[in-house]
Amino acid sequence: MSGAPLLDVRDLRVAFRQSGAEFPAVKGISFSLDRGRTLAIVGESGSGKSVTALSILRLLPPAAHVSGAALFKGEDILKCNEKRLRAIRGNAITMVFQEPMTSLNPLHTIARQIGEILELHGARKGPALTQRIVELLSEVGIPDPAQRLSAYPHQLSGGQRQRVMIAMSLANRPDLFIADEPTTALDVTVQAQILTLLKDLQKRHGMAMLFITHDLNIVRKLADDVAVMQRGEIVEAGSVERIFKSPQHPYTKALLAAEPKGSPPTSDSSAPVVLEAQDVRVHFPIKRGLLRRTIGAVKAVDGVSLKLRQGETIGVVGESGSGKTTLGLAVLRLIRSQGPIVYLGQRIDGLSFKAMRPLRRDMQIVFQDPYGSLSPRLSIADIVAEGLVAQGTRLSLVERREIVARTLADTGLDPAAMDRYPHEFSGGQRQRVAIARAMVLEPKFVVLDEPTSALDMSVQAQIVDLLRQLQEKRRLAYLFISHDLRVVRALANEIVVMRQGKVVEQGAATEIFANPQSDYTRALFAAAFAIEADRSGVVAQ
Known part of the structure; x- marks a missing residue:
């Protein structure tokens, strides 16, 4: 043998x-x-x-x-x-x-x-x-x-x-x-x-x-x-x-x-500011010993500022653990943070959970792990319609199913499969269900946390096109978190490069892709696009 x-x-x-x-x-x-x-x-x-x-x-x-x-x-x-x-x-x-x-x-x-x-x-x-x-x-x-x-x-x-x-x-x-x-x-x-x-x-x-x-x-x-x-x-x-x-x-x-192609919608400097954050900080305490005394802090996000207008996309890139997802959760007020956060002219960083509830319809998120964020006990129809029910919309069951069917079709899923359960779908199909759940409420601001990470290349291109079309049609504002720089290049107007909670480079996407200033940014681009770094010895630590 x-x-x-x-x-x-x-x-x-x-x-x-x-x-x-x-x-x-x-x-x-x-x-x-x-x-x-x-x-x-x-x-x-x-x-x-x-x-x-x-x-x-x-x-x-x-x-x-x-x-x-x-x-x-x-x-x-x-x-x-x-x-x-x-x-x-x-x-x-x-x-x-x-x-x-x-x-x-x-x-x-x-x-x-x-x-x-x-x-x-x-x-x-x-x-x-x-x-x-x-x-x-x-x-x-x-x-x-x-x-x-x-x-x-x-x-x-x-x-x-x-x-x-x-x-x-x-x-x-x-x-x-x-x-x-x-x-x-x-x-x-x-x-x-x-x-x-x-x-x-x-x-x-x-x-x-x-x-x-x-x-x-x-x-x-x-x-x-x-x-x-x-x-x-x-x-x-x-x-x-x-x-x-x-x-x-x-x-x-x-x-x-198949590869994500095209460019983001043209940025309009006169468009209203949907979200503005200044010097946002998220520090997690480090506790040790029998009495669990605080001996320090993990600075997950340390002084990040951004301004996002209607119809624009800010891409947040960096290594795992750099604070990208934590930043997204902070601006949605899903975790505690310090620093002013203003949504459509209203300061929200000090609002209670109850006061934030009316704004939740307009502020949505697509999580990185589609299986972990989808309830295995609910059908796809129930998962996508959950936001409609939670927001108290007065729709009949038939009307909700019609809306769910349209949203599933928009995200490339067969509406006939709405009565199936998450375990019956592939990883990429589950991610599309997660996107449909966010879009069904027609939000104004969406945090996209690695929305294409589980998708094959051809479906990635389709989702990028879909997100761009939805943005142009509804004037959506996206905070796009990703480690896939090819997708970011196709969607983002502005880029924020993060490392260990801090911003190492920030600016217009076209300028940063054409001429990155930070050694760390150049290392990211070299790894993503299989090109040689400008300087010898430039590596991501």
């Missing part, structure tokens, strides 16, 4: 049973993966990429009917008993999932969760285990790893949580690493670090990688081979070089051509 591939998938089929019927998700695909090589599976949301990855480790729900074969070192995983599966999972084969907040236990510290993985496969408690955990956190770029051992998932940024998941997956040096959108929540500089880390680990240990992604730039940098999926089928497969240079299938050509 020395010449056999490490993983050999043959005629894999997956169908989900619902109401007595079967809905095919994967339709007889086959591929193989050798040691030390990386196979990227790409395609639009709902194409069957994640279902394929989950089926290999038999992580699909009971409603899924799986057939075919998944040979790992010659052994068919689809036929293994539970005891054998437990020995393989987390040891020989590991997997990192797309949404870290749903994978990490909110009640356990980071050290306990990583330590549990190591202990399950033979490691003993003690100083050596703690040191190994610190090494893993350091490898994936967590700052001050020894100080983070007692942290809980909610105390980390989205990108930091994803890095913890990667550390857990790499803990036991697997033979096969399955990554389902592992860099979705990471900023561009850390994304580059993680990709370099994965390539280095692969080279040192001969690890094979099955990489699920919608980011073709990652595929170009990381993968050896590509399989393009559409509607449950592999429509084209081959080497990265061949696929990128000479794609044959129309769908592959469309994917490669």
